Amino acid sequence: xxxxxxxxxxxxxxxxxxxxxxxxxxxxxxxxxxxxxxxxxxxxxxxxxxxxxxxxxxxxxxxxxxxxxxxxxxxxxxxxxxxxxxxxxxxxxxxxxxxxxxxxxxxxxxxxxxxxxxxxxxxxxxxxxxxxxxxxxxxxxxxxxxxxxxxxxxxxxxxxxxxxxxxxxxxxxxxxxxxxxxxxxxxxxxxxxxxxxxxxxxxxxxxxxxxxxxxxxxxxxxxxxxxxxxxxxxxxxxxxxxxxxxxxxxxxxxxxxxxxxxxxxxxxxxxxxxxxxxxxxxxxxxxxxxxxxxxxxxxxxxxxxxxxxxxxxxxxxxxxxxxxxxxxxxxxxxxxxxxxxxxxxxxxxxxxxxxxxxxxxxxxxxxxxxxxxxxxxxxxxxxxxxxxxxxxxxxxxxxxxxxxxxxxxxxxxxxxxxxxxxxxxxxxxxxxxxxxxxxxxxxxxxxxxxxxxxxxxxxxxxxxxxxxxxxxxxxxxxxxxxxxxxxxxxxxxxxxxxxxxxxxxxxxxxxxxxxxxxxxxxxxxxxxxxxxxxxxxxxxxxxxxxxxxxxxxxxxxxxxxxxxxxxxxxxxxxxxxxxxxxxxxxxxxxxxxxxxxxxxxxxxxxxxxxxxxxxxxxxxxxxxxxxxxxxxxxxxxxxxxxxxxxxxxxxxxxxxxxxxxxxxxxxxxxxxxxxxxxxxxxxxxxxxxxxxxxxxxxxxxxxxx
Ligand code: 3HC
Ligand code: NAI
Numbered sequence: 001x002x003x004x005x006x007x008x009x010x011x012x013x014x015x016x017x018x019x020x021x022x023x024x025x026x027x028x029x030x031x032x033x034x035x036x037x038x039x040x041x042x043x044x045x046x047x048x049x050x051x052x053x054x055x056x057x058x059x060x061x062x063x064x065x066x067x068x069x070x071x072x073x074x075x076x077x078x079x080x081x082x083x084x085x086x087x088x089x090x091x092x093x094x095x096x097x098x099x100x101x102x103x104x105x106x107x108x109x110x111x112x113x114x115x116x117x118x119x120x121x122x123x124x125x126x127x128x129x130x131x132x133x134x135x136x137x138x139x140x141x142x143x144x145x146x147x148x149x150x151x152x153x154x155x156x157x158x159x160x161x162x163x164x165x166x167x168x169x170x171x172x173x174x175x176x177x178x179x180x181x182x183x184x185x186x187x188x189x190x191x192x193x194x195x196x197x198x199x200x201x202x203x204x205x206x207x208x209x210x211x212x213x214x215x216x217x218x219x220x221x222x223x224x225x226x227x228x229x230x231x232x233x234x235x236x237x238x239x240x241x242x243x244x245x246x247x248x249x250x251x252x253x254x255x256x257x258x259x260x261x262x263x264x265x266x267x268x269x270x271x272x273x274x275x276x277x278x279x280x281x282x283x284x285x286x287x288x289x290x291x292x293x294x295x296x297x298x299x300x301x302x303x304x305x306x307x308x309x310x311x312x313x314x315x316x317x318x319x320x321x322x323x324x325x326x327x328x329x330x331x332x333x334x335x336x337x338x339x340x341x342x343x344x345x346x347x348x349x350x351x352x353x354x355x356x357x358x359x360x361x362x363x364x365x366x367x368x369x370x371x372x373x374x375x376x377x378x379x380x381x382x383x384x385x386x387x388x389x390x391x392x393x394x395x396x397x398x399x400x401x402x403x404x405x406x407x408x409x410x411x412x413x414x415x416x417x418x419x420x421x422x423x424x425x426x427x428x429x430x431x432x433x434x435x436x437x438x439x440x441x442x443x444x445x446x447x448x449x450x451x452x453x454x455x456x457x458x459x460x461x462x463x464x465x466x467x468x469x470x471x472x473x474x475x476x477x478x479x480x481x482x483x484x485x486x487x488x489x490x491x492x493x494x495x496x497x498x499x500x501x502x503x504x505x506x507x508x509x510x511x512x513x514x515x516x517x518x519x520x521x522x523x524x525x526x527x528x529x530x531x532x533x534x535x536x537x538x539x540x541x542x543x544x545x546x547x548x549x550x551x552x553x554x555x556x557x558x559x560x561x562x563x564x565x566x567x568x569x570x571x572x573x574x575x576x577x578x579x580x581x582x583x584x585x586x587x588x589x590x591x592x593x594x595x596x597x598x599x600x601x602x603x604x605x606x607x608x609x610x611x612x613x614x615x616x617x618x619x620x621x622x623x624x625x626x627x628x629x630x631x632x633x634x635x636x637x638x639x640x641x642x643x644x645x646x647x648x649x650x651x652x653x654x655x656x657x658x659x660x661x662x663x664x665x666x667x668x669x670x671x672x673x674x675x676x677x678x679x680x681x682x683x684x685x686x687x688x689x690x691x692x693x694x695x696x697x698x699x700x701x702x703x704x705x
Pocket of ligand 1: 028030063067068069070071103105106107130133135136139141280283
């Protein structure tokens with residue numbers, strides 16, 4: 001690195017006896033190589049200059065320092081390392097002050113903890129979120145935070161990855177002072193000069209002892225047991241607890257050595273690669289071709305058509321985003337139910353003490369119920385969430401076309417239907433788009449933004465802006481049956497059905513899928529969502545199903561008995577007395593046996609690994625087809641869809657990242673082997689074959705896009 005690069009990202013200037021060291025590495029002052037080198041040089045400069053008695057560290061822009069430069073992980077490390085820089089900083093003979101005005105996260109907080117004194121401005125956010133990236137704080141954070149705030153609180157900060165406000169950080173002992181100021185440099189200078197005037201000496205965190213060691217160790221025992229249970233295969237949380245234990249038990253330098261060893265283990269784990277892929281992928285999905293071409297349309301007032309499960313959830317999401325919402329339903333009874341569905345969400349928060357009646361009233365003041373379309377002539381955006389029936393939806397869109405003002409965005413929440421056909425029911429297809437929310441819509445992060453042929457670019461950017469306002473994770477999708485998520489889901493669900501008919505029980509399949517890291521298996525999900533939904537879809541598709549395609553009837557047999565899952569007390573599982581966790585049902589196993597006998601299948605054994613190879617191969621192969629058809633822009637859009645909407649284990653990065661990490665040649669070889677049993681279902685995606693032939697991976701397509 002050139003001295004010039006170093007000089008530009010870390011600038012120093014003298015202000016009286018204080019050396020002001022300001023970090024200017026947009027967008028978030030990440031601690032890349034140049035910043036680390038610059039910081040080290042600044043400390044040396046202060047040491048060498050007798051006129052300097054204090055060092056003040058500040059960050060330019062919105063952040064103090066957001067942490068290590070995540071893009072450098074997985075590449076060869078370049079000295080100086082952050083722990084080395086921070087040991088030097090802490091060891092400085094001049095007093096070191098950090099003035100935190102924005103995010104001080106991960107390595108950024110570790111910089112501050114190595115300073116001798118810390119002040120926070122009101123917008124400061126302090127946290128050690130490394131766990132979210134499969135890591136642990138690796139620059140002394142695991143040793144210094146417990147010394148400042150106590151072992152239990154520090155472990156909690158690191159295990160949850162939460163951000164503390166300036167006030168909370170002060171209460172926790174992470175900062176010395178909260179200053180109601182707007183300018184960190186001025187506030188920091190005032191504090192540094194105050195300290196100098198008072199004759200303050202360097203105060204090194206390393207010299208402190210963790211408070212109340214016996215109690216801390218007992219708390220860590222409990223925490224380790226809880227963490228082992230909760231972390232579901234995640235690697236770094238238990239290592240974090242181990243490091244905090246070292247902070248209590250070992251001298252500082254030994255603790256630091258332990259932290260380094262465990263940090264490197266985390267860094268080399270595939271979970272780190274998966275989680276960091278997820279971090280960047282979620283930020284990439286908003287980068288769409290339309291963004292350059294068109295600014296979003298203005299919206300403040302919206303309408304939601306339908307107040308059922310989805311309509312109510314979408315309404316809550318919109319109200320929470322500060323929008324004004326008119327809900328339209330068919331009749332007085334339905335609108336009363338719709339409003340009750342909305343209020344139920346807020347009443348739940350009030351019951352848990354997370355919302356006041358006044359706050360609810362303030363939100364509901366932006367809500368208007370209606371049974372007439374004439375009430376929505378002035379809205380900027382409409383989201384339709386009525387029954388999943390093309391004719392019903394077309395009728396609704398005809399009405400919208402009649403009443404809505406020109407330029408209003410008209411969106412449908414359909415799960416599967418042809419949005420081009422819905423758009424064609426209006427005289428303004430350029431304004432019609434798909435906004436596919438996931439249930440519960442006020443909680444689930446994913447929003448598939450489905451782009452029909454005739455929609456105008458500014459409607460697409462408006463949809464992305466809405467997602468941002470609602471704090472959703474948007475993914476751009478093309479029109480096809482099921483878009484990205486449900487289309488791929490249908491295929492791997494089919495693979496699960498085949499595995500079941502060939503010999504594994506639904507319970508074995510669910511257990512294998514949970515073992516992979518999903519919170520639930522596919523048959524548990526069916527029971528949760530209601531078996532009747534999939535049944536209706538299967539009936540709808542029966543006429544167009546390829547007669548040569550293998551079709552498993554087990555789920556139909558179950559639905560014919562009225563067993564729709566949790567809501568009816570039984571489905572694939574039994575739910576006695578409204579139990580939430582199902583029990584295996586011998587009668588379901590008998591149905592499966594009968595279906596196997598009918599088809600002449602001799603059941604065979606499947607190991608969890610064999611189950612997952614098939615399940616994942618089906619998912620990846622269909623993902624490749626979705627890409628090839630341009631339904632998804634990039635592999636990472638598929639990854640984010642499954643991470644945010646389908647419970648795919650985040651530490652695996654998403655299905656396409658998983659495939660890359662396995663090796664695409666291995667996945668393709670599996671598909672070719674399975675094709676010997678069923679060539680129609682296991683037809684390799686040409687894109688997958690092409691990538692393997694060229695020795696490329698899916699990630700190469702992320703970069704090319
Ligand atoms: N390294 C590299 N790039 C980063 C980064 C980091 N630590 N943090 C954010 N960025 C990038 C983002 O990718 C994004 O880039 P883009 O504009 O090209 O898409 C840009 O900075 C802005 O980020 P956001 O879109 O997330 O901006 P927000 O304003 O919404 O959020 C933030 C800012 C709260 C700082 C958020 O970016 C964040 O949480 N960052 C990650 C913090 C983190 O995990 N730090 C720990 C890193 S690991 C570590 O420090 C190890 C150490 O212990 C040794
Ligand atoms: P629901 O049956 O709970 O609600 C539909 C509501 O629409 C009912 O309250 C009904 O009274 C109302 N309605 C019907 N026709 C109407 C009309 N002409 N005008 C005004 N209101 C009318 O259905 P749900 O589950 O909310 O689904 C709605 C849509 O959302 C469907 O298109 C569905 O495919 C989609 N969807 C559903 C998901 C889910 O998990 N339930 C997930 C994602 C999308």
